Amino acid sequence: MHKKWLVWSVGLLLLSGTALNLPAQDNEPVIPQVAPRAADTLVMLPDGSTVHVELAKTEAERNYGLMGRTSLPQGRGMLFIHEHPGQYGYWMYHCKIGLDIIWMDESHRIVEMSPNTPPCKGKSSTCPSYGGHATATYVLELPVGSIKAHGLETGQTVNFNLN
DSSP: OHHHHHHHHHHHHHHHHHHTTOOOTTOOOOOOOOOOOOOOEEEEOTTSOEEEEEEEOSHHHHHHTTTTOSOOOTTEEEEEEEEEEEOOOEEOBTOOSOEEEEEEOTTOBEEEEEEEEOOBOSOGGGOOEEOOSSOEEEEEEEETTHHHHTTOOTTOBOEEOOO
16 A cells, blocks of 8 residues: 555656646756647748748747757758747757758848757757847758758848748
8 A cells, every 4th residue: 555655646746747847857948849840831942942841930839949850851941930030049959960050031031040050969058059149030940961052141032931
């Protein structure tokens, strides 16, 4: 009987911590997992090639991003949509793959880039932030090497329709 009570108590304690979304004991942030979205939006890069992207429109989707992915095939990516123009720094916490990151203004003009952005393998406090120096509304994450392969440069326009 005592064993059963102990197992039930530990289970309840673990469940309550999960349900309350409490941070881990080592103060690592708890970021709720968001299911992958369909990559059914097309983005046309300045060289004419197209990329199928998932959209990250809500705060939860933007916070989770591409965390936990073990690969991102060429021709795929994620487009982050912010409600207002701002200086948005991105980090690679819990990312398992490197990415090319592209910031764009309201007119879809490239304003900043971070090629070959490495994943952060440590604690959140050790993860650097990338970008966020120019005012942007959209951020596009692509497989490493995409910036170079497509000859992307600041000032170029990326075409996409969000309707």
